[in-house]
Amino acid sequence: MTEPENTTTIQAELRALDEALESGTVTSSDAVERELQELALALRAEGPEPSPDFDAELRARVQDGFPRERRLPRPSRPRLPQLRLPPLPLLGAVASVLVAIAVVVSLNVGSEDGPAGVQNAVREAPAAPSGAAGKLATPERGTASRPAPLDASPSPSIAPAPPTGGRGFAPGERERRIERSASLTLAAPGDRLDRVADGIVRLTDRYDGFVLRSSLSTGDEGTTGGDFELRVPAERLQPAIAELSRLADVRARTQSGDDVTPQFVSAQERLQGARAERRSLLRRLERAPNDAAAESIRRRLDLNAGEIRGLRGQVRDLRTRTDYAKVTVTLQAKDGNGGASSPDPGNGLGGAVDDALGSLSDSVEIAIRLLGVILPLGLLTGGLALGARSVRRRRREAALG
Amino acid sequence: MELGALRSRGVSEAIAEAVPTLARTSESESFASLYERTFPRVYAYVASVLRDRAAAEDVTSQAFERAYRRRRTYRPGRGSREAWLFGIARNAALDELRRRKRRGVLEGDPEDLTAPSPADYAELAVRRETVRAALETLEDRERELVTLKFMGGLSNAEIARVLGLSESNAGTKLHRTITKLREACHDRA
Numbered sequence: 001m002t003e004p005e006n007t008t009t010i011q012a013e014l015r016a017l018d019e020a021l022e023s024g025t026v027t028s029s030d031a032v033e034r035e036l037q038e039l040a041l042a043l044r045a046e047g048p049e050p051s052p053d054f055d056a057e058l059r060a061r062v063q064d065g066f067p068r069e070r071r072l073p074r075p076s077r078p079r080l081p082q083l084r085l086p087p088l089p090l091l092g093a094v095a096s097v098l099v100a101i102a103v104v105v106s107l108n109v110g111s112e113d114g115p116a117g118v119q120n121a122v123r124e125a126p127a128a129p130s131g132a133a134g135k136l137a138t139p140e141r142g143t144a145s146r147p148a149p150l151d152a153s154p155s156p157s158i159a160p161a162p163p164t165g166g167r168g169f170a171p172g173e174r175e176r177r178i179e180r181s182a183s184l185t186l187a188a189p190g191d192r193l194d195r196v197a198d199g200i201v202r203l204t205d206r207y208d209g210f211v212l213r214s215s216l217s218t219g220d221e222g223t224t225g226g227d228f229e230l231r232v233p234a235e236r237l238q239p240a241i242a243e244l245s246r247l248a249d250v251r252a253r254t255q256s257g258d259d260v261t262p263q264f265v266s267a268q269e270r271l272q273g274a275r276a277e278r279r280s281l282l283r284r285l286e287r288a289p290n291d292a293a294a295e296s297i298r299r300r301l302d303l304n305a306g307e308i309r310g311l312r313g314q315v316r317d318l319r320t321r322t323d324y325a326k327v328t329v330t331l332q333a334k335d336g337n338g339g340a341s342s343p344d345p346g347n348g349l350g351g352a353v354d355d356a357l358g359s360l361s362d363s364v365e366i367a368i369r370l371l372g373v374i375l376p377l378g379l380l381t382g383g384l385a386l387g388a389r390s391v392r393r394r395r396r397e398a399a400l401g
Numbered sequence: 402m403e404l405g406a407l408r409s410r411g412v413s414e415a416i417a418e419a420v421p422t423l424a425r426t427s428e429s430e431s432f433a434s435l436y437e438r439t440f441p442r443v444y445a446y447v448a449s450v451l452r453d454r455a456a457a458e459d460v461t462s463q464a465f466e467r468a469y470r471r472r473r474t475y476r477p478g479r480g481s482r483e484a485w486l487f488g489i490a491r492n493a494a495l496d497e498l499r500r501r502k503r504r505g506v507l508e509g510d511p512e513d514l515t516a517p518s519p520a521d522y523a524e525l526a527v528r529r530e531t532v533r534a535a536l537e538t539l540e541d542r543e544r545e546l547v548t549l550k551f552m553g554g555l556s557n558a559e560i561a562r563v564l565g566l567s568e569s570n571a572g573t574k575l576h577r578t579i580t581k582l583r584e585a586c587h588d589r590a
Contacts, residue, residue, distance in 0.1 A: 021551070021554070039582060042528060046532060046536070046552070050444040059440075062465065400495065
């Protein structure tokens with residue numbers, strides 16, 4: 001028998017079976033088909049019938065909508081109470097969303113919400129010569145010499161990188177001395193530059209900082225730009241930057257931190273050594289046997305005093321450099337020529353459109369980050385769910401041997 | 402005008418109150434009609450798989466209860482309601498079968514579920530005995546196929562849906578099984 005004939009026969013015989021089941025009688029004239037139809041009817045008659053009591057009981061439960069308290073008791077097969085857990089895919093989805101939120105939050109915490117061009121950096125300062133400490137200008141106001149709290153920790157966004165080696169960065173030192181600096185380029189319409197400049201000075205005062213240097217460029221059409229060099233207490237650098245950023249549109253922002261702990265530690269140790277030497281020389285002076293020896297010790301004491309002064313100065317300079325952050329602000333006219341007639345895109349329709357585009361861009365960014373987390377987790381969860389389903393199905397099928 | 406508005410509002414509120422009740426009643430009736438259509442067949446299928454009346458009653462009851470609780474998960478595009486219900490019943494029966502196998506209480510000899518009544522004719526009784534004996538020669542999976550078809554009254558498409566096969570595959574397997582059964586009957590006769 002060829003394959004098509006075989007298929008035809010199978011289909012005909014299956015049809016005959018269906019006809020017999022439908023009509024309840026043997027209908028075919030073909031001997032084999034008749035036999036199959038008889039068998040089908042006999043098999044149907046073999047079906048076990050439920051007891052009327054069971055039918056009545058179950059029917060009543062169906063009509064009552066299966067009340068939960070009326071579960072059929074099975075005293076002979078006590079079961080442990082089952083913990084009703086949500087389905088695996090649901091658990092997976094919830095876990096994915098939670099992980100995604102955690103990742104996005106951590107990403108946002110790790111980055112500033114400023115415009116493009118914002119940079120943060122903390123780098124180890126090279127083992128600088130001790131003379132480098134003297135570059136910092138002396139503060140103009142009394143507040144500048146106020147020491148910062150010893151535990152003034154860096155803000156999260158510019159946290160110092162952990163030590164990576166054992167040389168040149170004082171690995172045992174727990175209180176790091178970080179010299180921070182930030183650079184900000186602000187842009188404002190020409191007619192608002194003066195106001196922004198005033199705002200910068202007022203803000204610096206409010207943060208107990210000082211303006212080290214300032215310059216405003218003026219032209220025929222008024223103020224065209226300016227530069228400011230500020231010193232702000234290091235522990236208040238972040239809020240100060242945030243507030244400065246609100247004074248005008250931020251075109252660029254850079255932050256950096258130099259770890260000068262090695263220099264600081266070194267200068268302190270050398271200062272302690274010089275002081276110890278001074279005490280020793282003073283003791284030797286008291287016990288000097290003659291004038292010549294006393295004179296020699298005095299000369300050494302003079303040299304020692306100079307060394308102590310220098311080292312004290314180094315320590316003070318380093319402390320000042322790390323207690324105060326250097327902030328450089330460059331002020332630019334928004335339209336490039338400082339014209340007072342230029343429109344202010346920060347307000348009105350243009351500003352609204354810019355804000356809307358910015359918000360849209362942020363939303364897309366967050367959505368992409370979320371997708372980057374949810375997609376693989378979702379795929380993993382889906383795969384696990386499918387796997388679990390397949391295993392469950394296989395176990396069930398195994399019951400049939 | 403106000404009276405009309407009041408009347409209108411009253412009717413709307415009445416309808417709004419009645420709709421959930423109606424929907425619930427309709428659902429309940431729909432499930433009740435499914436029960437009426439399928440109960441003996443589901444029981445017959447489960448009893449044939451488990452070969453234990455008491456367990457079959459428990460499992461049938463469980464299957465209907467599960468189906469009732471999950472009735473909103475039924476999707477018409479994925480097969481008939483009968484196939485969906487038999488799928489639930491099958492899972493419940495196989496779970497029970499697995500539990501019984503784990504406990505090692507699987508019966509040695511199948512229970513005589515339908516003893517021939519005294520009124521049966523002798524020839525019919527002999528034939529039924531032959532068919533029963535032939536059924537015993539089938540493997541569990543073949544027996545399940547026969548049960549779904551002839552006791553469950555499912556179409557080949559529905560059987561395919563329940564067993565996760567293609568319709569043609571289900572038809573081929575069914576034909577092979579019924580042919581084997583027919584030959585077994587010949588051997589017994």
